[in-house]
Amino acid sequence: xxxxxxxxxxxxxxxxxxxxxxxxxxxxxxxxxxxxxxxxxxxxxxxxxxxxxxxxxxxxxxxxxxxxxxxxxxxxxxxxxxxxxxxxxxxxxxxxxxxxxxxxxxxxxxxxxxxxxxxxxxxxxxxxxxxxxxxxxxxxxxxxxxxxxxxxxxxxxxxxxxxxxxxxxxxxxxxxxxxxxxxx
Amino acid sequence: xxxxxxxxxxxxxxxxxxxxxxxxxxxxxxxxxxxxxxxxxxxxxxxxxxxxxxxxxxxxxxxxxxxxxxxxxxxxxxxxxxxxxxxxxxxxxxxxxxxxxxxxxxxxxxxxxxxxxxxxxxxxxxxxxxxxxxxxxxxxxxxxxxxxxxxxxxxxxxxxxx
Numbered sequence: 001x002x003x004x005x006x007x008x009x010x011x012x013x014x015x016x017x018x019x020x021x022x023x024x025x026x027x028x029x030x031x032x033x034x035x036x037x038x039x040x041x042x043x044x045x046x047x048x049x050x051x052x053x054x055x056x057x058x059x060x061x062x063x064x065x066x067x068x069x070x071x072x073x074x075x076x077x078x079x080x081x082x083x084x085x086x087x088x089x090x091x092x093x094x095x096x097x098x099x100x101x102x103x104x105x106x107x108x109x110x111x112x113x114x115x116x117x118x119x120x121x122x123x124x125x126x127x128x129x130x131x132x133x134x135x136x137x138x139x140x141x142x143x144x145x146x147x148x149x150x151x152x153x154x155x156x157x158x159x160x161x162x163x164x165x166x167x168x169x170x171x172x173x174x175x176x177x178x179x180x181x182x183x184x
Numbered sequence: 185x186x187x188x189x190x191x192x193x194x195x196x197x198x199x200x201x202x203x204x205x206x207x208x209x210x211x212x213x214x215x216x217x218x219x220x221x222x223x224x225x226x227x228x229x230x231x232x233x234x235x236x237x238x239x240x241x242x243x244x245x246x247x248x249x250x251x252x253x254x255x256x257x258x259x260x261x262x263x264x265x266x267x268x269x270x271x272x273x274x275x276x277x278x279x280x281x282x283x284x285x286x287x288x289x290x291x292x293x294x295x296x297x298x299x300x301x302x303x304x305x306x307x308x309x310x311x312x313x314x315x316x317x318x319x320x321x322x323x324x325x326x327x328x329x330x331x332x333x334x335x336x337x338x339x340x341x342x343x344x345x346x
Contacts, residue, residue: 020241045268048233048236048237048240051236051240052238053241054237054238054241055238055243055244055249058238059242059245059247079229080234083229083234083238171272171273179244179246182244
């Protein structure tokens with residue numbers, strides 16, 4: 001499964017749930033597949049999607065918050081797992097698209113092949129689910145409806161050469177429409 | 185800055201509507217942070233950039249946030265302040281301690297302490313230095329910036345050696 005397919009499978013199950021998408025190709029895939037005001041696209045500040053998601057989850061306990069993260073991104077902010085695992089937001093779904101590389105910068109390897117992110121998640125008090133295929137991912141999405149967070153979904157992604165279009169919305173507009181979406 | 189003033193500053197900001205205090209502890213700010221811990225309003229992050237990220241999520245939810253840190257952590261956070269907080273225009277107050285303000289502070293603080301004012305200027309992050317006389321006025325200045333959807337910094341000098 002390539003990342004865009006996985007992003008599409010998850011976004012099809014979302015209505016107005018809030019999504020924080022990490023910088024790089026993850027935000028671009030989400031933008032291309034399903035652009036909505038309830039998506040917060042990061043265009044910089046690598047590593048911080050999960051932290052922004054935590055802040056949102058704590059302040060919006062009645063809404064489900066999705067973080068679309070990458071392996072390179074979470075490895076840059078592993079401390080975030082500790083803070084999330086300590087505060088245990090019930091409504092946080094932390095999705096990690098793991099392709100074992102920094103694809104946006106030319107495919108350089110990350111160390112997610114050497115240290116298991118799912119085990120890091122488990123030890124940090126997450127309920128962890130792993131998917132290698134679209135079929136598995138769909139089953140997990142059904143299963144987590146009744147699971148109390150924090151939830152981690154680690155999705156194994158294949159390398160691919162497809163690149164989604166760039167986000168053409170101004171950062172301040174991304175923010176303004178997202179803030180409106182939170183209130184709805 | 186003495187203990188009672190630090191505690192008053194915390195209470196003042198809380199009373200004026202700042203709901204979340206997120207950061208990495210620092211000895212110069214310890215009574216401020218302690219007051220927040222007592223009031224159960226503090227989240228301790230693993231590093232300053234993480235604290236800023238959490239505060240962004242809260243500010244997007246219209247819950248006003250302050251991020252506290254030592255100036256070493258401020259130096260760590262330059263890129264996050266520029267490419268997240270300022271780029272998206274997210275209102276937030278930074279409370280930054282100024283290690284290396286005294287020329288004979290510990291050696292690891294001298295360089296950052298020396299360039300701190302220039303770093304703030306280069307970022308175009310507006311700031312005021314708090315002291316025991318002016319703190320109400322300068323906190324009010326920061327709260328007004330916040331209302332105008334801007335981020336800004338309040339600085340507390342390290343005025344003692346230990």
